[in-house]
Amino acid sequence: MRYVVLIAYVPGRWEEAGPQERQQFFDAHHAFERFVDEHGRRLQSAALCDADLATTIRHGEDGAAVVTDGPFVELTEQVGGYYDVELPDLDTAIAAAKLLPTSYTVEVRPVVGVEGYESL
Template sequence: MKRYLILIAYEPMDWSTASEEVRAQFFEQHGAFSAYVAEHGKEVASAALDDADTATTVRHVDGEVVVSDGPFAETAEMIGGYYEVELPDLDTAIEAVKLLPPSYSLEIRPTISIT
């Protein structure tokens, strides 16, 4: 099995104003993803992230540590969550993410062991 980190990016939206139908569809699609992963491998970890405006970025600039509010990159999309999964191969990971909401941009990255 290979371990993959799946980063979920999307246009910010106000979840509190989403209709019950929209919420149900998102939960159904995440459920289908989780069921597919369970059938073909396993989910190691997952989490939703708070809004990008709650981020803190730490950089090294000219030998100094600079701490600033907000995300590292200026972008219209924000990273809103992730899944860490173990699946047989990239093709299986691609099939799994196809089940997530189509409004997402999804990045699949194999993890590596640094020892």
């Protein structure tokens, strides 16, 4: 079976963390990676920008796509999938997201690197 592990976090915690606490984050991620490597395999991973940089595409009653800035997913919805794609810009990503089933709410976020962290 293939699984995607989505990580929820408290915004601002990383920015407030000192070097020792950041190292603890890295150590925990490395332990996770080693466990997965021993029991299966890692396919892809990435840190996401904060949700305030998300773009959400929701289809109205008439089927028209409405694009909004921000993470406006309803609380009753749950993340059910993850695509990791490379596209030239946000407009192209939005165009691609509009092609997914209209019953979905799709959130598009840029991927960021985490300074000082290197995957094993």
